[in-house]
Structures are given as structure tokens and as C-alpha cells.
Amino acid sequence: MWLPNKNEKKKSIASIANDFIGDGEAIFCDSSTTCMHLVPYLIKKQNLIIITNGLHIATSLSERSDAKIYICGGHIYNSSGSVLGSSASEFISNFRADIAFISCEGISKNGIYMSNDEQAQIKEKIITQARETILLCDSSKVNKESYYKLCGYNNIDTIITDKKPEKNSFLVNTDIELLYPVE
Template sequence: MVSLERMERILEILKRRKIISTIELEALMYCSTSTLRRDLIELEKEGKILRGHGEVRLLTANNMEYIYSARVREEEKGKQHIAEIASTFLTNNQSIFIDSSSTAAMIVPYLEKLKNLCIITNGIETARKLNEFDNITLFLSGGHINYGTNSSLGDFASEFINNFHADLALISCRGLDKYGAYEANHKQARIKQQMIKNSEKSLLLADHSKFNTSHYFKLAHYNDIDCIITDTPPIKTFQMEVEQICEILW
């Protein structure tokens, strides 16, 4: 059995069991410990499983955060479309919060030709790209960096963000429904809440796959958001209810 087939088999087992010991999984897979370890490492890099002490757990959309390298490949064309619309809000001499999401990172190419920008972010990859632009004064928050998330999080990061006031906040979310926007990680939610609170205008960037999906942590009510930018028209009932509170663009 080749590696791809083994990994597909591992995921099939985890979809039924959700969590399993590595010893039992090794017996079910009829493979060596080293072979199983290599496959599990690859699946964890892709954000599909979480390895623990002697066990493997299936990651679910409701309560776990996918690693950045996996998120950046999701709905890429939709994210590019969202970034193009969001770019119409950009002007010279702005201060801008950009969260660590792969969606918000799509705005980076639109910043290169503007003048005298101040960017504050908790996104490591976003900061790395922006560091190549000489028209930007860049601030990267400190904090704890969880494996693979591309995010600086925690109290240090939140307190750092609270030192700034920005013209614009560009943030994404893990899901949204008619009641508001959600995050799968409370630490991510707290950083984004600080960005919303400390900005004049907040743009919520969310592709169509995020709609009608709730998660454990409430990120924001729509009266905290100035505009939702997405890639396809939301369902009519969502438009009718939410457009009374904030603008929706697609």
C-alpha cells in the first residue's frame, strides 16, 4: 500500500472512531511504527489530524484550527476575488489591521503601490511579505505561536494590538450565520475583536464556504462590522436580515 492510500485509510478509520491509540492504528494498518509515524506527520502538516501522547485525533471544523499551509489552498479563487473588492477600500496614508488569516493575506499585493501605510498584524507570513515593501511601516505583534497557525496569539499579542488605532481592519472568520461571525479558536477571536474595537472601519472577509456555519466562539455581531465581503451572493434570507445592519459586497 502506497503512502497516499495509507493516509486515506487512516482518515477513513478516524472518521468512524474520531480518536484512536497509535498502537491500535498500527495494528489496523498492518504497517511498521516508522511508516505510520511518517504518514501521521504528513496528515498533521495538512491540518487533518492531531497527534497526542500515544493517540491520534481527527480534527473537526467545529473546534480545531487548521494549519496555515492547509488553509491557504482552500477557496483560493474566491479569496482573490474578495481581496480585489477589499482593495477598493484602500488609500494612501492609512493605518490598517490585518489578521493572520489566509483570506486577509490576499490583500498584500494591493498594498505595494500605495504610499505611507502603517500595517499592524499578528500574521507571520503576512509580515514576511510586507517586509519587502518600503512604503510600509510594519508592526508585528509578539505572543505565543501555535504550531502551523502562522499566528501570534495570547495576552501579549492582544495587549500589543491594543496600543494602536487604525483606519481599517481586515479580518476573516471560521464561520457566520444570521446571528454573527464565529471563530474556532478563542485566542484568534480575541485578537480580531481587539482589531475591530480599535479601528474606524471593519471589513469581514469570508468566502461562500463560511456561510451558514457556526462555531464555538462568537467573534462579532454584525453591528460591530461595517461590511461583509464575499465571493458569491449569500442566500436571500441572510441578505434581508443582515443588510439592515451592515453592508454586504460580492
């Protein structure tokens, strides 16, 4: 099974995200390496429906899971294994999911940001098609912005990060559920 570089931050985020996943659910997973760290948890669940734009996620799950896996068509972005484009977005429109797991390039008091507008368009569609959206964001992305604003906080239900934010952080002052490992 393909796994990105081992990253303890992303592993701890995935461990917390696992608590949101139940048997028999429909789940959107974006193509991020953070979502890739969910794979070891997803393969342990029963009767999942996974919708993704990530080639690596789909391949890894298909090798070790009984999940019903859907992957969108479109063009593949560089070596990331992300499937992008209007056909990918249209494909996602055909599904509703219980939970969407997405990542980002940066997060600030002004919102959630991406450095690729095509990736952002897929994530925007995923957000609109999910009952609940969970942002997986390691602490290196906090207080960073990029050129494309993905969304505001009103589109996110839960943020999972790898460490407790400082008490004066904008993350503490949102109305969104904020989760992180206990120190």
C-alpha cells in the same frame, strides 16, 4: 513571497477589499489566509501603516513594500503563523487604525464565529481599535457556526464575500454593507 494555496474565492474578496484601502492609512490585518490575499494590493499603496498578528503577512510585506509594519509579540500558533496571547492583545491596544480586515470560521444569522478562542480574542481587540471593520468571508463559511462567537453584526461595517447570497439569506437582511463580485 509566501502565498497560501491559490484560492479564487479569496482572490475575488481581496480584489473588492482593495477599493477600501487608500494611501497613508493605518490598517489592521488579521493573520488569516484571506488577509494574506490582500498583500499584492497593499504593496502597491504608499505610506501605509500595517498592524498585524500574522508572521506571513508581515514577512511578505516587508520584502516588497514601503509600508511601516508592526507585528505583535506573543506565542505562535501551530503552522498558521498567527501570533497570539495576552501580550499580542496588549500590543494591539497601543494602535488605532482606519480599517481592520478580519476573517472568520463561520457566519450565521446569530453572528460571526471562530474555532479558536485565542484567535478570536485578537480579532476582538482589532475590532475595538479600528474606526471601520470589514469582514472577509468566503461563501463556504456562510451558515456555519463554531464554538466561539466572535461578535454580532453591530461590530462589523462591511461584509465582503465571493458570491451573491440567495435573496432569502440572512446576509441580505442585515443593515451591513454587503459586497460581492458582479456575476
